Amino acid sequence: MLIHIPEILSKAEVMECRRRLAEIEWVDGRATVGPQGAQVKRNRQLPVESPVGRELGELILQRLYANPLFMSAALPLRSVPPLFNAYSGGEHYGFHVDGAVRQLPFSTLSLRTDLSTTLFLTEPGDYQGGELVVQDTYGVHEVKLPAGDVILYPSSSLHKVEPVTQGERLCSFFWTQSMVRDDWQRNMLHELDCNIQSLRQQLGDSTEVLGLTGHYHNLLRQWADV
Ligand code: NI
Numbered sequence: 179m180l181i182h183i184p185e186i187l188s189k190a191e192v193m194e195c196r197r198r199l200a201e202i203e204w205v206d207g208r209a210t211v212g213p214q215g216a217q218v219k220r221n222r223q224l225p226v227e228s229p230v231g232r233e234l235g236e237l238i239l240q241r242l243y244a245n246p247l248f249m250s251a252a253l254p255l256r257s258v259p260p261l262f263n264a265y266s267g268g269e270h271y272g273f274h275v276d277g278a279v280r281q282l283p284f285s286t287l288s289l290r291t292d293l294s295t296t297l298f299l300t301e302p303g304d305y306q307g308g309e310l311v312v313q314d315t316y317g318v319h320e321v322k323l324p325a326g327d328v329i330l331y332p333s334s335s336l337h338k339v340e341p342v343t344q345g346e347r348l349c350s351f352f353w354t355q356s357m358v359r360d361d362w363q364r365n366m367l368h369e370l371d372c373n374i375q376s377l378r379q380q381l382g383d384s385t386e387v388l389g390l391t392g393h394y395h396n397l398l399r400q401w402a403d404v
Contacts, residue, residue: 218272305345
């Protein structure tokens, strides 16, 4: 399931991010992938150790971890610090699956990549091509969102970035290990949570709403690994 989360950064914040990212030297994106990825990946990335990247990445994570839709849909346990990539002049990233386990930078800890997140930092009208194409059990989805918006999708999906034929596409991206490993269970919890929230708005904390809330937490207790 793909989840669109709008306005994680304001337009002014996006401009400020872009201004700061423009001052840094970018490196070949193949620095962070294995041999399969390296064959199909043609883009540029901010170096993992870039202090500006880490600072902007922290802002992005703070915003998402304070966002009710992200929290409900991802049920995050932990995320890797966000990275940044750029595509122009025909650069692209062919179909691939993200590596299942990633080591946290400057740490011996690793996480399992359950969910991938992409935050768009360029307006869709400012570049041509560059669609994120995600193939999951429900079909093929093309994603190109307003600057400041986020798409959340299963890391197990095949996905690619189409060639950027005009302009430049800037994005931030990162992986999250969810408390609930299974996509199907996590999606069920998210749907249940959305319905409970909607019922609570209509009915307040009625006995039934409290009962369903208890049911949600007991399912989470069964399925969460923390
Ligand atoms: Ni990927």
